[in-house]
Each structure stands twice: as structure tokens, then as C-alpha cells.
Amino acid sequence: MVNAFSPQELTEALQIRRKTSAIPFAGGTNLMVIYKKWTGTVPCFPGPVLFLNRIRGFSEIRRQGADMVIAAGCTLSEILKNPLVPEILRLAVKSIAAPAIRNIATLAGNICHASPAGDALPALYVMDATVKLQSVSGERILPLSAFITGPGQTVLKNDELLTEIILPESQFDKIMFRKIGMRKANAVAKVSIAALASSEKSHLNDVRIAFGSLGPTVIRSEEIEKKVAGEKAAALTPADIVRLYAPLLKPIDDQRSTAAYRKHVALNLLHKFLELI
């Protein structure tokens, strides 16, 4: 019985997905953990596996007009090496795991795993990233915030693959990504924040802020961002803005941290960013 496929063409991969709903396997750094039974034993997958790492052209990073397109097979290390990659994404990707994992793990895997603690996600949210989903029947492009619907949940259909991550061009003078974990490498985030701002004279004209590990999915409020940007908002102090965000952050207690610690640290990091502006 065939229980793994390793196509070299995307069209073939999509046909396999259509026929078998095989589990897409990119770097496998999440999947091998999810399907391992006991430490030291071989993982046991519930169905056939579709390896994506031999698909031609699946690890390309290119410009498409004003957008940057990252093909789904790009590893995190390839992203870090590419000079086109925006700084906020570079900082976030650099905080993931350690080099050995980054050499095989992909950005698409980080997205499709949809962990509330996925480190690339807050940076992708503030960049207004979209994802391209393809199947034999066609394609659709969705904002990342519509693709991820909850912890470990996305709207990916059984016959689809995520094929591209699309980043619109953006220019910001202030950039911050911070992740707080148990240690510097190979640690799941207790809290993370990605923030971008550009200012004009004494006021902000664009500000985007997203938090990771502070709720079931990344938290970003375009409503607050609109209140905070523009000339009229110049009177708002960093403390005022922190107060606007505080009710949105609803972290949980777990083995890594307490909800109270997570919220306190997240708001301190936000305050620090606002003071930079």
C-alpha cells in the first residue's frame, strides 16, 4: 500500500490532494511532534503523507509588482538569507527554533499549524499578508487573518495546498519584534509582539500592532490603529494607547506562563514601542 507521495510538480501534488487528501508534509517539524506516539518511536500518521519538498519552483522568493511572493516550500533559513525579505519578518523568523530546525521548517508550515504561539504570525499580520490556496479546481487568495480561524484551525480544504504567501510592499520607520520565551532558542513564545509605525511631524500616519500568545489567534485591532494614527490622535500618550489595548489581550494560564504575566509583559512591550516613536 502506498502511504507517501513525493511529487515533483505542483499539478501532480494537487491531483494527489484531490484523490487522497494526503497530509501535506513540508519540513515536518510540527507533524513529527504531533504524530509521534512515544519518544524514540517512529511517528504514526493517520493517513497518506504528501511530501512537498521536491516540488519544482516551490521554494522561490520573488517580486510581483509591488508585492513580494514567498513560495510555500521556502524554508525559514532561505527566508533569512534573502535580501528582499522585510526586516519585521526577518526578526520574527530568526526567533523561531534554532538553525537546524529552520533549515527544514517552512513559513507555510508555521502558518498552517496555526498555533497561537506561531512566531511568524504577528509579523505577517502587521504586513497584511495574504495566502494563496490552490486546488485542482482553482485558487483563492485570503488575508491571513481570514485563513486562520482558531488554535490549530484554518479554512484550508482537504483538496487544497497553501502555495504562496504574498506580502504587499510597505515602508515603516519604526519596527519592533519581540518574543519572550523560557530561553533564547528552541522555546515556545510566552508573549510576542510585532509592531510597525511611520510618523509625520508630530503624529503617526500608520501604525500596526499584533500580539502572539495572547489569545486563541493573533490579536490585531485595526479599529484601535485608526484611532491612534492621524493628527487628531497626536494628543494620545503611550499610556492612553496601552489602556485601549488592555481589554483585547486575553491570554491563558498554561505550563509556560501565567495569564497575568503574559498580559503585563505584552503591555510593557507595547509601551516601550510607543515610546520609540
Ligand SMILES: Cc1cc2nc3c(=O)[nH]c(=O)nc-3n(C[C@H](O)[C@H](O)[C@H](O)COP(=O)(O)OP(=O)(O)OC[C@H]3O[C@@H](n4cnc5c(N)ncnc54)[C@H](O)[C@@H]3O)c2cc1C
Ligand atoms: C525543536 C522545535 C522548536 C520549535 N520552535 C519554534 C519556535 O520557536 N517558534 C515557532 O513558531 N515554532 C516552532 N516550532 C514549530 C515548527 O518548527 C514551526 O511551526 C515550523 O515553521 C513548521 O514548519 P514545517 O515546514 O516543519 O511544517 P510541517 O510540520 O511540515 O507542517 C505543519 C502543518 O502545516 C501543514 N502544511 C505545511 N505546508 C503546507 C502547505 N503548503 N499547504 C497546506 N498545508 C501545509 C501540515 O500538513 C501541518 O498541518 C518548533 C518545532 C520544534 C520541533
